[in-house]
Amino acid sequence: MGEHIGEPNYSSHSNNMCASPMHDNLELDTSPTKDNSDCNNVYVNKYQYGQCDNVFAHDNPLNNPLNTNTEEEPYQCTECDKSFLHGTHFKTHMRTHTGEKTYQCSECDKVFSHNSHFKSHLRTHTGEKPFQCTQCNKAFTQKNQLIIHTRKHTGERPYQCSQCYKAFPQNSLLKIHLRTHTGEKPYQCSNCDKAFSENGSLLKHLRTHTGEKPYQCSQCDKTFSQSSALIRHLRTHTGENLYQCSLCEQTFSGTAHLRQHLRRHTGERPYQCSLCDKAFSENSILIIHMRTHTGEKPYQCSECDKAFSQNNQLTSHLRKHTGERPFQCSQCDKAFIRSGHLRRHLKSHS
Known part of the structure; x- marks a missing residue:
């Protein structure tokens, strides 16, 4: 998958420079080899990489902050054009292509490809909100939620539209706004031909089909x-x-x-x-x-096959099934399914 800069040669290699004391975070001397005859200590480096003559105490010089002799981003994704400096970042990225999800929640069945996403999810079970606003008492499960919230206090709007110069506190709001310029409506109703620029608008519209009133x-x-x-x-x-x-x-x-x-x-x-x-x-x-x-009739009766063009027509029709008669005459004991029927009846008393 990734193109590493060379395969390690696991033969021992001596470095003649003084290495007393030696630590992994020692700044290596890359100047021409000197014969340090005064020093009896010899540092044995385990790993040599094929692209240059330098040797390393680490098995992966890319994870060594001392490494300065490699390409800037040696881990190249073969599926897309992205490249990475660290192998761990590359492995995480590859999961976006493979769909691999290695982090499973023990409380529910959800799995995640990123450890950070997994940790954020766990807080939905524990209720932990470690990110506290310094301006008010609100707390959040994720750091990015706190950052977005803080902009309500500061008035910061870092995401600006290039078409009309409107600015927004969140990138997601800018993306939604841009659809007013492009006309894009990616959220399609599965019950009719209507489409919407926002998922929230689609959810509201779907209630016209289901009759849901939450x-x-x-x-x-x-x-x-x-x-x-x-x-x-x-x-x-x-x-x-x-x-x-x-x-x-x-x-x-x-x-x-x-x-x-x-x-x-x-x-x-x-x-x-x-x-x-x-x-x-x-x-x-x-x-x-x-x-x-x-001829569209989007309001379907759940008790029979009848459908209606208006929601109030469906509401009146359902009373035939339930027997409900909410419109009561004040002059007598009669009650009606529709207000129009009551108005006509009242004329019989006048």
Whole structure:
């Protein structure tokens, strides 16, 4: 795999220079051989390498800090163009090609190719967080996590976009940002044709297919597919409305809701259908409308074969299976699956 600088010759070789006392970290005299007749000590070196006449007390001169007569990076990978100064680094690199994982966790089945990754993983079991922030009380399992966190205090953003000069505290954030310039969307939905530039966006989208709502309100039973939606909902309990309409007195818990509301005043419909002349005030309404052209029905009932173009249609349909009737008439004992059915019924009382 690696191309070493020469094979060791394991014959003894005498060096005539004085070697009293001799240690592995002694600075070797590379000047022309002198006859040190005053010194009776002779240092016997075990290893000689084929590319030069120097001899070494180490079996691998590359691991000897005294070695200055070798190429800069003598370990060349045959699989790629990378080269390494130390054999240990070369061996670690080769595992990226072979897939070899030599470090196994005794607590779980995970295996690792790097000792450093293995040690970091063990902390997930022990809970050890040895890297402490000096600015606050936060601690981390990995040093690089602390470095990234520290940038929140310092404001440092070392990763700069070459296209628009935006800067980021993490290289991973820069990579995601660059996709806004390249248009790359490597995260493909397995249920439809949509693709995303971030894995997090794909995970959020997948919940539109699965119906998963992992974020639950602690004040009521409502659940949400996104944490941001839960935060907005919590303001309905606290009464906090941060965003006020400048044209009327209504306030809203989120900027998106405020923007949607403002379009009622302006009549703006910025979301245009590419297949017909219809336009909409919200992108979500356009997406639903597009399904009337494509016939897409991404919301599948788990109890039968029916599918729907909108999530609320699936929710109403599921009540046929569960028998749930959440819309109760205040005038009589009747209850309904849908709010629209209740509104029609109320007219019978008026």
